[in-house]
Amino acid sequence: MEHAKALGIKALMTLVILYLVLGLGYQADFGDVFILTLLLGVISYIAGDLFILPKAGNLIATVSDFVLSFLIIWGFGLMLNISNDNLVSGALFSALLIALGEWMFHSYMAKNILHDSSKEI
Template identity: 45%
Template sequence: MKHVKALAIKFVSSLVLLSLILGLLFDMAFSNIFLITLVLGVAAYLIGDLLILPKTNNTIATIADFGLALFIIWIMSENLTYGDSHFLMSLIAALGVALFEYMFHKYVANNVLPNKGRQQQTRPLQYQTEASKELTPVRQDVRSSTEENKKPE
Protein backbone atom coordinates (compact mmCIF):
# COMPACT_ATOMS: atom_id res chain seq x y z
CA MET A 1 0.00 0.00 0.00
CA LYS A 2 2.97 2.30 0.61
CA HIS A 3 4.04 1.96 -3.03
CA VAL A 4 0.56 2.80 -4.33
CA LYS A 5 0.44 5.93 -2.17
CA ALA A 6 3.93 6.97 -3.28
CA LEU A 7 3.07 6.38 -6.95
CA ALA A 8 -0.13 8.42 -6.58
CA ILE A 9 1.74 11.31 -4.96
CA LYS A 10 4.40 11.16 -7.67
CA PHE A 11 1.86 11.01 -10.51
CA VAL A 12 -0.32 13.88 -9.31
CA SER A 13 2.64 16.11 -8.46
CA SER A 14 4.36 15.39 -11.77
CA LEU A 15 1.14 15.99 -13.69
CA VAL A 16 0.67 19.39 -12.06
CA LEU A 17 4.33 20.30 -12.55
CA LEU A 18 4.48 19.23 -16.19
CA SER A 19 1.12 20.88 -16.89
CA LEU A 20 2.52 24.16 -15.64
CA ILE A 21 5.79 23.87 -17.53
CA LEU A 22 4.75 22.10 -20.74
CA GLY A 23 1.15 23.28 -20.93
CA LEU A 24 1.35 26.91 -19.91
CA LEU A 25 4.85 27.80 -21.06
CA PHE A 26 5.11 25.68 -24.21
CA ASP A 27 1.43 25.17 -25.13
CA MET A 28 1.41 21.36 -25.23
CA ALA A 29 -1.90 19.46 -25.25
CA PHE A 30 -3.06 17.95 -21.96
CA SER A 31 -3.38 14.45 -23.45
CA ASN A 32 0.30 14.51 -24.41
CA ILE A 33 1.26 15.81 -20.96
CA PHE A 34 -0.80 13.04 -19.35
CA LEU A 35 0.94 10.37 -21.46
CA ILE A 36 4.42 11.77 -20.72
CA THR A 37 3.60 11.94 -17.00
CA LEU A 38 2.35 8.36 -16.97
CA VAL A 39 5.44 6.91 -18.68
CA LEU A 40 7.85 9.13 -16.75
CA GLY A 41 6.20 8.42 -13.39
CA VAL A 42 6.34 4.64 -13.71
CA ALA A 43 9.86 4.58 -15.17
CA ALA A 44 11.28 7.04 -12.64
CA TYR A 45 9.64 5.26 -9.71
CA LEU A 46 10.98 1.84 -10.73
CA ILE A 47 14.44 2.96 -11.81
CA GLY A 48 15.19 6.00 -9.67
CA ASP A 49 13.24 5.36 -6.47
CA LEU A 50 13.30 1.58 -6.08
CA LEU A 51 16.52 0.64 -7.87
CA ILE A 52 19.02 3.51 -7.54
CA LEU A 53 17.95 5.28 -4.32
CA PRO A 54 18.35 2.27 -1.96
CA LYS A 55 21.86 1.58 -3.26
CA THR A 56 23.12 5.18 -3.41
CA ASN A 57 22.15 8.53 -1.95
CA ASN A 58 19.62 11.22 -2.79
CA THR A 59 21.96 13.25 -4.99
CA ILE A 60 22.92 10.35 -7.26
CA ALA A 61 19.29 9.25 -7.59
CA THR A 62 18.23 12.82 -8.44
CA ILE A 63 20.91 13.11 -11.14
CA ALA A 64 19.76 9.79 -12.60
CA ASP A 65 16.13 10.96 -12.52
CA PHE A 66 17.13 14.19 -14.27
CA GLY A 67 18.75 12.23 -17.11
CA LEU A 68 15.81 9.85 -17.36
CA ALA A 69 13.29 12.71 -17.35
CA LEU A 70 15.24 14.63 -19.99
CA PHE A 71 15.39 11.58 -22.24
CA ILE A 72 11.74 10.54 -21.83
CA ILE A 73 10.29 14.04 -22.15
CA TRP A 74 12.45 14.84 -25.16
CA ILE A 75 11.76 11.60 -27.06
CA MET A 76 8.03 11.60 -26.30
CA SER A 77 7.56 15.28 -27.11
CA GLU A 78 9.40 14.85 -30.40
CA ASN A 79 7.15 11.93 -31.35
CA LEU A 80 3.83 13.28 -30.04
CA THR A 81 3.97 16.86 -31.31
CA TYR A 82 4.94 18.73 -34.45
CA GLY A 83 7.36 21.57 -34.63
CA ASP A 84 10.95 22.47 -34.07
CA SER A 85 13.38 20.83 -31.69
CA HIS A 86 11.91 20.30 -28.25
CA PHE A 87 15.21 19.97 -26.42
CA LEU A 88 15.07 23.29 -24.54
CA MET A 89 11.51 22.57 -23.44
CA SER A 90 12.57 19.11 -22.28
CA LEU A 91 15.57 20.51 -20.42
CA ILE A 92 13.45 23.01 -18.48
CA ALA A 93 10.85 20.36 -17.67
CA ALA A 94 13.54 17.88 -16.58
CA LEU A 95 15.04 20.50 -14.23
CA GLY A 96 11.61 20.98 -12.65
CA VAL A 97 11.16 17.22 -12.32
CA ALA A 98 14.62 16.88 -10.75
CA LEU A 99 13.82 19.51 -8.12
CA PHE A 100 10.62 17.66 -7.28
CA GLU A 101 12.42 14.31 -7.23
CA TYR A 102 14.99 15.59 -4.72
CA MET A 103 12.20 16.24 -2.21
CA PHE A 104 10.27 13.11 -3.18
CA HIS A 105 13.31 10.92 -2.51
CA LYS A 106 13.32 12.11 1.10
CA TYR A 107 9.70 11.00 1.43
CA VAL A 108 10.43 7.63 -0.18
CA ALA A 109 13.51 7.04 1.98
CA ASN A 110 11.63 7.81 5.20
CA ASN A 111 8.24 6.22 4.47
CA VAL A 112 8.53 3.57 1.75
CA LEU A 113 11.98 1.99 1.75
CA PRO A 114 12.87 -0.22 4.72
CA ASN A 115 15.57 1.36 6.95
CA LYS A 116 16.95 3.69 4.24
CA GLY A 117 16.07 6.90 6.05
CA ARG A 118 16.32 5.53 9.58
CA GLN A 119 19.77 3.99 9.73
CA GLN A 120 20.89 3.91 13.33
CA GLN A 121 23.77 2.09 14.91
CA THR A 122 23.19 0.08 18.05
CA ARG A 123 26.36 1.41 19.66
CA PRO A 124 29.03 3.84 18.55
CA LEU A 125 32.14 2.43 16.94
CA GLN A 126 35.10 2.21 19.29
CA TYR A 127 38.41 2.03 17.51
CA GLN A 128 41.52 1.00 19.39
CA THR A 129 45.12 1.35 18.33
CA GLU A 130 48.35 -0.06 19.60
CA ALA A 131 51.45 2.01 20.16
CA SER A 132 55.03 0.98 20.69
CA LYS A 133 58.27 2.73 21.53
CA GLU A 134 60.06 1.71 18.33
CA LEU A 135 58.81 1.31 14.82
CA THR A 136 61.27 -1.42 13.81
CA PRO A 137 63.13 -3.83 16.08
CA VAL A 138 66.90 -3.35 16.29
CA ARG A 139 69.23 -6.07 17.51
CA GLN A 140 71.51 -4.75 20.20
CA ASP A 141 74.62 -6.71 19.15
CA VAL A 142 74.59 -5.30 15.59
CA ARG A 143 74.09 -1.74 16.74
CA SER A 144 76.73 -1.78 19.42
CA SER A 145 79.43 -3.29 17.19
CA THR A 146 78.91 -0.78 14.37
CA GLU A 147 78.83 2.17 16.74
CA GLU A 148 82.12 1.16 18.42
CA ASN A 149 83.90 0.77 15.06
CA LYS A 150 82.83 4.19 13.79
CA LYS A 151 83.79 6.35 16.78
CA PRO A 152 86.15 9.22 15.87
CA GLU A 153 89.38 9.50 17.80
Template identity: 45%
Template sequence: MQHWKAVLIKFIMCFAVLGLVLGLFFGVSFANILILSVLLTVVSYIAGDVYLLPRFENWGATLSDFTLAFVAIYLLGSFLFETEVPLATASLVSSAFLAVGEYFFHKYMAENVLDGHAIRSDEEKELIHQKLQAEYSEELNKGIPEDREK
Protein backbone atom coordinates in the same frame (compact mmCIF):
# COMPACT_ATOMS: atom_id res chain seq x y z
CA MET B 1 0.02 0.06 0.10
CA GLN B 2 2.84 2.53 0.75
CA HIS B 3 4.14 2.06 -2.80
CA TRP B 4 0.77 2.91 -4.35
CA LYS B 5 0.57 6.06 -2.27
CA ALA B 6 4.10 7.01 -3.34
CA VAL B 7 3.30 6.35 -7.02
CA LEU B 8 0.21 8.55 -6.75
CA ILE B 9 2.22 11.37 -5.15
CA LYS B 10 4.87 11.04 -7.85
CA PHE B 11 2.25 11.07 -10.62
CA ILE B 12 0.61 14.20 -9.21
CA MET B 13 4.00 15.90 -9.00
CA CYS B 14 4.95 14.90 -12.56
CA PHE B 15 1.58 15.88 -13.97
CA ALA B 16 1.63 19.26 -12.20
CA VAL B 17 5.18 20.12 -13.29
CA LEU B 18 4.72 18.96 -16.86
CA GLY B 19 1.32 20.64 -17.05
CA LEU B 20 2.74 23.95 -15.90
CA VAL B 21 5.94 23.88 -17.93
CA LEU B 22 4.87 22.11 -21.10
CA GLY B 23 1.22 23.14 -21.10
CA LEU B 24 1.50 26.81 -20.21
CA PHE B 25 4.85 27.74 -21.71
CA PHE B 26 5.10 25.43 -24.71
CA GLY B 27 1.46 24.77 -25.64
CA VAL B 28 1.55 20.97 -25.37
CA SER B 29 -1.89 19.31 -25.30
CA PHE B 30 -3.45 17.83 -22.17
CA ALA B 31 -3.48 14.30 -23.62
CA ASN B 32 0.23 14.40 -24.41
CA ILE B 33 1.04 15.69 -20.92
CA LEU B 34 -1.05 12.89 -19.41
CA ILE B 35 0.66 10.19 -21.50
CA LEU B 36 4.11 11.58 -20.72
CA SER B 37 3.29 11.85 -17.00
CA VAL B 38 2.11 8.24 -16.75
CA LEU B 39 5.11 6.83 -18.62
CA LEU B 40 7.62 8.98 -16.75
CA THR B 41 6.05 8.15 -13.39
CA VAL B 42 6.16 4.40 -13.91
CA VAL B 43 9.66 4.21 -15.37
CA SER B 44 11.28 6.67 -12.96
CA TYR B 45 9.58 5.12 -9.93
CA ILE B 46 10.87 1.65 -10.71
CA ALA B 47 14.32 2.70 -11.92
CA GLY B 48 15.06 5.73 -9.78
CA ASP B 49 13.10 5.37 -6.58
CA VAL B 50 12.96 1.63 -5.95
CA TYR B 51 16.26 0.52 -7.49
CA LEU B 52 18.69 3.48 -7.44
CA LEU B 53 17.64 5.39 -4.32
CA PRO B 54 18.68 2.67 -1.83
CA ARG B 55 22.01 2.24 -3.61
CA PHE B 56 23.10 5.77 -4.50
CA GLU B 57 21.22 7.88 -1.94
CA ASN B 58 19.30 11.05 -2.72
CA TRP B 59 21.72 12.97 -4.95
CA GLY B 60 22.54 10.01 -7.16
CA ALA B 61 18.89 9.09 -7.61
CA THR B 62 17.96 12.73 -8.28
CA LEU B 63 20.65 13.05 -10.93
CA SER B 64 19.50 9.83 -12.60
CA ASP B 65 15.87 11.02 -12.50
CA PHE B 66 16.92 14.33 -14.09
CA THR B 67 18.72 12.47 -16.88
CA LEU B 68 15.86 10.02 -17.38
CA ALA B 69 13.29 12.82 -17.49
CA PHE B 70 15.34 14.83 -19.99
CA VAL B 71 15.80 11.87 -22.34
CA ALA B 72 12.19 10.70 -21.99
CA ILE B 73 10.68 14.13 -22.59
CA TYR B 74 12.99 14.76 -25.53
CA LEU B 75 12.41 11.40 -27.22
CA LEU B 76 8.70 11.03 -26.50
CA GLY B 77 8.15 14.70 -27.26
CA SER B 78 9.56 14.24 -30.74
CA PHE B 79 6.78 11.71 -31.40
CA LEU B 80 3.92 13.16 -29.34
CA PHE B 81 4.09 16.94 -29.58
CA GLU B 82 2.22 18.30 -32.59
CA THR B 83 3.22 21.93 -32.37
CA GLU B 84 6.62 23.48 -32.97
CA VAL B 85 8.12 22.92 -29.54
CA PRO B 86 11.81 23.56 -28.85
CA LEU B 87 12.39 20.07 -27.46
CA ALA B 88 15.79 20.67 -25.89
CA THR B 89 14.60 23.73 -23.97
CA ALA B 90 11.30 22.16 -22.97
CA SER B 91 13.06 18.98 -21.82
CA LEU B 92 15.73 20.85 -19.88
CA VAL B 93 13.31 23.16 -18.06
CA SER B 94 10.87 20.35 -17.29
CA SER B 95 13.66 18.06 -16.08
CA ALA B 96 15.10 20.76 -13.83
CA PHE B 97 11.76 21.37 -12.12
CA LEU B 98 11.12 17.63 -11.85
CA ALA B 99 14.56 17.12 -10.28
CA VAL B 100 13.76 19.66 -7.55
CA GLY B 101 10.53 17.81 -6.81
CA GLU B 102 12.33 14.46 -6.95
CA TYR B 103 14.83 15.60 -4.32
CA PHE B 104 12.02 16.12 -1.81
CA PHE B 105 10.13 13.05 -3.00
CA HIS B 106 13.22 10.91 -2.33
CA LYS B 107 13.29 12.17 1.25
CA TYR B 108 9.66 11.07 1.60
CA MET B 109 10.49 7.70 0.03
CA ALA B 110 13.46 7.11 2.32
CA GLU B 111 11.51 7.90 5.48
CA ASN B 112 8.08 6.43 4.73
CA VAL B 113 8.29 3.80 2.01
CA LEU B 114 11.80 2.39 2.28
CA ASP B 115 11.81 2.63 6.10
CA GLY B 116 14.95 4.75 6.25
CA HIS B 117 17.11 2.12 4.53
CA ALA B 118 17.89 4.41 1.61
CA ILE B 119 20.05 6.77 3.62
CA ARG B 120 23.23 5.29 5.01
CA SER B 121 24.35 6.25 8.47
CA ASP B 122 27.83 7.60 9.14
CA GLU B 123 28.83 4.25 10.65
CA GLU B 124 27.79 2.39 7.50
CA LYS B 125 29.74 4.84 5.34
CA GLU B 126 32.82 4.31 7.53
CA LEU B 127 32.49 0.52 7.24
CA ILE B 128 32.27 0.77 3.47
CA HIS B 129 35.35 3.00 3.46
CA GLN B 130 37.25 0.54 5.65
CA LYS B 131 36.42 -2.34 3.32
CA LEU B 132 38.03 -0.46 0.45
CA GLN B 133 41.35 0.17 2.21
CA ALA B 134 44.46 -1.60 0.98
CA GLU B 135 46.71 -3.61 3.25
CA TYR B 136 50.47 -3.40 3.31
CA SER B 137 52.66 -6.09 4.75
CA GLU B 138 56.32 -6.95 5.04
CA GLU B 139 55.86 -9.92 2.73
CA LEU B 140 55.63 -7.52 -0.17
CA ASN B 141 59.16 -6.26 0.59
CA LYS B 142 60.88 -9.60 0.03
CA GLY B 143 63.65 -9.31 -2.52
CA ILE B 144 63.96 -5.54 -2.21
CA PRO B 145 67.40 -4.43 -1.01
CA GLU B 146 67.48 -2.56 2.31
CA ASP B 147 68.95 0.61 0.78
CA ARG B 148 65.97 0.96 -1.60
CA GLU B 149 63.52 0.88 1.30
CA LYS B 150 64.98 4.06 2.78
Protein backbone atom coordinates in the same frame (compact mmCIF):
# COMPACT_ATOMS: atom_id res chain seq x y z
CA MET C 1 -0.85 0.74 -0.35
CA GLU C 2 2.32 2.67 0.45
CA HIS C 3 3.53 2.35 -3.14
CA ALA C 4 0.17 3.55 -4.50
CA LYS C 5 0.34 6.66 -2.30
CA ALA C 6 3.94 7.33 -3.33
CA LEU C 7 3.07 6.91 -7.02
CA GLY C 8 0.13 9.28 -6.56
CA ILE C 9 2.33 11.96 -4.99
CA LYS C 10 4.92 11.54 -7.73
CA ALA C 11 2.26 11.60 -10.47
CA LEU C 12 0.65 14.77 -9.13
CA MET C 13 4.00 16.54 -8.88
CA THR C 14 5.00 15.47 -12.39
CA LEU C 15 1.60 16.27 -13.92
CA VAL C 16 1.60 19.80 -12.53
CA ILE C 17 5.16 20.48 -13.74
CA LEU C 18 4.61 19.01 -17.19
CA TYR C 19 1.29 20.75 -17.67
CA LEU C 20 2.73 24.12 -16.67
CA VAL C 21 5.79 23.76 -18.89
CA LEU C 22 4.61 21.66 -21.84
CA GLY C 23 0.87 22.28 -21.73
CA LEU C 24 0.90 26.02 -21.20
CA GLY C 25 4.35 26.80 -22.57
CA TYR C 26 4.39 24.49 -25.60
CA GLN C 27 0.65 23.94 -26.20
CA ALA C 28 0.85 20.18 -25.66
CA ASP C 29 -2.53 18.46 -25.29
CA PHE C 30 -3.51 17.52 -21.75
CA GLY C 31 -3.89 13.90 -22.85
CA ASP C 32 -0.32 13.83 -24.10
CA VAL C 33 0.91 15.42 -20.86
CA PHE C 34 -1.07 12.83 -18.88
CA ILE C 35 0.36 9.90 -20.85
CA LEU C 36 3.86 11.33 -20.47
CA THR C 37 3.26 11.68 -16.73
CA LEU C 38 2.25 8.02 -16.44
CA LEU C 39 5.16 6.81 -18.57
CA LEU C 40 7.74 8.92 -16.77
CA GLY C 41 6.26 8.14 -13.36
CA VAL C 42 6.35 4.37 -13.69
CA ILE C 43 9.82 4.23 -15.26
CA SER C 44 11.42 6.68 -12.82
CA TYR C 45 9.68 5.11 -9.80
CA ILE C 46 11.03 1.67 -10.59
CA ALA C 47 14.48 2.73 -11.79
CA GLY C 48 15.21 5.77 -9.65
CA ASP C 49 13.18 5.38 -6.48
CA LEU C 50 13.17 1.63 -5.92
CA PHE C 51 16.50 0.62 -7.46
CA ILE C 52 18.98 3.53 -7.53
CA LEU C 53 17.88 5.47 -4.41
CA PRO C 54 18.46 2.69 -1.85
CA LYS C 55 21.77 1.66 -3.41
CA ALA C 56 23.36 5.01 -4.30
CA GLY C 57 21.61 7.67 -2.25
CA ASN C 58 19.68 10.85 -2.97
CA LEU C 59 22.23 12.75 -5.07
CA ILE C 60 22.83 9.96 -7.59
CA ALA C 61 19.11 9.11 -7.72
CA THR C 62 18.22 12.76 -8.34
CA VAL C 63 20.80 13.15 -11.11
CA SER C 64 19.53 9.90 -12.64
CA ASP C 65 15.96 11.19 -12.46
CA PHE C 66 17.05 14.42 -14.18
CA VAL C 67 18.73 12.57 -17.06
CA LEU C 68 15.89 10.06 -17.40
CA SER C 69 13.25 12.81 -17.29
CA PHE C 70 15.04 14.89 -19.92
CA LEU C 71 15.46 11.96 -22.31
CA ILE C 72 11.87 10.75 -21.95
CA ILE C 73 10.32 14.23 -22.20
CA TRP C 74 12.46 15.19 -25.18
CA GLY C 75 11.91 11.87 -26.98
CA PHE C 76 8.18 11.86 -26.30
CA GLY C 77 7.97 15.48 -27.42
CA LEU C 78 9.70 14.64 -30.70
CA MET C 79 7.36 11.70 -31.30
CA LEU C 80 4.28 13.86 -30.73
CA ASN C 81 5.63 16.90 -32.59
CA ILE C 82 5.14 19.05 -29.50
CA SER C 83 6.14 22.53 -30.64
CA ASN C 84 9.58 21.61 -31.94
CA ASP C 85 10.76 25.19 -31.34
CA ASN C 86 13.01 25.01 -28.28
CA LEU C 87 11.74 21.57 -27.26
CA VAL C 88 15.17 20.87 -25.79
CA SER C 89 14.80 23.93 -23.54
CA GLY C 90 11.36 22.82 -22.42
CA ALA C 91 12.60 19.30 -21.72
CA LEU C 92 15.59 20.63 -19.77
CA PHE C 93 13.47 23.03 -17.72
CA SER C 94 10.86 20.32 -17.02
CA ALA C 95 13.57 17.83 -16.05
CA LEU C 96 15.19 20.38 -13.73
CA LEU C 97 11.90 21.10 -11.95
CA ILE C 98 11.14 17.38 -11.69
CA ALA C 99 14.63 16.72 -10.28
CA LEU C 100 14.09 19.40 -7.62
CA GLY C 101 10.81 17.75 -6.68
CA GLU C 102 12.46 14.33 -6.71
CA TRP C 103 15.13 15.55 -4.27
CA MET C 104 12.34 16.14 -1.72
CA PHE C 105 10.33 13.09 -2.78
CA HIS C 106 13.32 10.85 -2.04
CA SER C 107 13.20 11.90 1.61
CA TYR C 108 9.57 10.77 1.71
CA MET C 109 10.53 7.51 0.02
CA ALA C 110 13.34 6.83 2.48
CA LYS C 111 11.15 7.48 5.50
CA ASN C 112 7.85 5.92 4.44
CA ILE C 113 8.51 3.35 1.72
CA LEU C 114 12.05 2.06 1.89
CA HIS C 115 12.26 2.04 5.70
CA ASP C 116 16.05 1.83 5.54
CA SER C 117 17.52 3.94 8.30
CA SER C 118 20.99 2.47 7.78
CA LYS C 119 21.53 4.48 4.56
CA GLU C 120 21.85 8.25 4.70
CA ILE C 121 19.62 9.76 2.04
